[in-house]
Amino acid sequence: xxxxxxxxxxxxxxxxxxxxxxxxxxxxxxxxxxxxxxxxxxxxxxxxxxxxxxxxxxxxxxxxxxxxxxxxxxxxxxxxxxxxxxxxxxxxxxxxxxxxxxxxxxxxxxxxxxxxxxxxxxxxxxxxxxxxxxxxxxxxxxxxxxxxxxxx
Numbered sequence: 438x439x440x441x442x443x444x445x446x447x448x449x450x451x452x453x454x455x456x457x458x459x460x461x462x463x464x465x466x467x468x469x470x471x472x473x474x475x476x477x478x479x480x481x482x483x484x485x486x487x488x489x490x491x492x493x494x495x496x497x498x499x500x501x502x503x504x505x506x507x508x509x510x511x512x513x514x515x516x517x518x519x520x521x522x523x524x525x526x527x528x529x530x531x532x533x534x535x536x537x538x539x540x541x542x543x544x545x546x547x548x549x550x551x552x553x554x555x556x557x558x559x560x561x562x563x564x565x566x567x568x569x570x571x572x573x574x575x576x577x578x579x580x581x582x583x584x585x586x587x588x589x
Contacts (some may be wrong), residue, residue: 458472475581477561480554482574487566507529507531551585563588 477488511527512520549565553559562578564587579586 451528473580473582478554478556478578478580480576480578481550482550482570482572482576483559484549484551484561485555485570485572486549488547489551490547498536500532501535503538504532507534548559550576552578552587554578 505528507530508524508528510531511526512529514520516525527537546562548568548570549561550564550570551559551561560578562585568587570576570587570589574589577587577588
């Protein structure tokens, strides 16, 4: 009988303890953002320059196609040994021309602005050429999840 009474007391005490753990919801809604933290800094444009970027990657397709076409064109010149030599020369020249054509297509132009932030740091950012920033202009630099935007 003592064990039975102790068991009821333990159950009631456990229920009371669990009930006291619940709390009222906060009076204001809790909001969370999946966008992360945005850092906004201001600064002054100190330099604006147009740049040309080279992709630097080559698939080799330009060289390959150029070599084939150059080799075919060269082999049609002359006959016998002369045709073979012209074919080799055409393949080499065609490969070089094809590589040059492929690399020319991998160039892009853009604009970079250097901004002296209010904290004294100078940073350079790539911007769209149509933004037309000017030296001395005050700008805002917003950074969110590693993405930077420079705006007026």
